């Protein structure tokens with residue numbers, strides 16, 4: 005789950021004595037919530053849609069005015085702003101010293117607020133995340149989740165991770181858990197401090213990435229972020245998110261904004277994870293100059309510092325020379341592919357540029373194939389190996405070799421790929437009995453040439 009599915013045409017703002025609680029709700033405009041095929045089927049607005057909008061407009065106003073007069077503000081945007089700017093709108097309307105941001109499908113457990121307020125009062129630069137339990141979507145039963153920190157992969161997509169070792173060693177389940185970022189559906193922060201460090205990035209669209217960016221920023225700029233196990237909320241993991249199929253595009257776009265502003269020499273990892281070139285990535289991520297100026301003004305630390313101190317579980321690939329799809333001059337349109345995940349065979353497959361065709365060639369001479377093994381919680385990407393016995397190369401854990409040279413290859417762009425162990429070349433063989441009539445082999449070099457799509461740096465000669 006990456007819990008920020010609720011879009012945000014309406015912000016409901018509820019003022020408690022010491023905290024403002026901002027809840028974002030979705031009024032599902034059909035053009036936003038339906039998939040393309042659904043849109044074709046329903047060219048007019050459905051009765052269900054009218055009903056939901058009636059509920060969230062007229063009825064919600066009535067309910068709030070009657071039940072919480074003077075306590076709850078409703079802020080409506082006139083056009084779709086996305087989750088990120090909607091949350092900023094809520095912050096603009098808030099007046100209490102502490103603000104909390106929650107998806108509409110979050111419920112609060114008893115005494116959730118007090119431990120949070122204590123932690124913020126001690127240090128107003130702490131961003132506090134309540135521990136999130138699950139509400140089963142079909143029964144509304146609450147299911148307690150194990151305590152976790154919130155991490156992410158190099159695509160800047162969030163995931164739960166195991167808490168830091170020092171927290172586990174302490175054996176105190178009530179202690180705050182240091183976290184590198186947040187899932188995003190629920191967080192609490194000092195209102196003025198949140199303004200000082202630049203809210204969320206208003207240049208981000210729809211959702212995705214803003215939760216990671218805030219984690220990097222608060223840590224790099226002198227604050228901190230923590231999960232507080234004593235403060236519990238529960239969240240409905242939805243089975244279907246109210247977004248178009250283009251959500252990947254926005255997640256990618258927002259990730260590139262965060263990468264460009266905060267990640268220094270590590271930003272290449274985000275481009276690699278999405279398998280797009282660093283020059284002309286084909287994604288217009290907009291203007292980041294204001295965010296770069298913010299980083300300068302706040303005199304924030306480097307991303308390297310953040311990785312070392314806050315997210316040491318991240319796997320680093322700074323020794324990559326080239327990455328992307330690998331093409332052979334003899335088989336245009338076909339790319340190296342990790343094939344089925346459970347066998348040890350690399351294959352040739354029509355090029356599609358997804359992560360199964362993401363290769364990386366490193367300064368040491370490793371040729372790795374498949375999605376980045378972003379963190380030490382995940383297995384690392386497998387290595388292409390010439391074991392000297394078989395005619396087909398294998399794809400194995402990089403240390404599963406009898407001699408290190410079996411995993412090392414010589415390669416320069418538009419040249420052969422040569423095993424350092426056997427001197428054999430990685431080549432394509434025409435074979436009637438192979439898929440697509442092409443087999444990947446290691447054999448005596450016949451002069452075949454390979455290209456890997458994207459450069460990070462040119463090798464030293």
Ligand SMILES: [Mn+2]
Pocket residue numbers: 006007008009010107109189239240
């Ligand atoms: Mn959610």
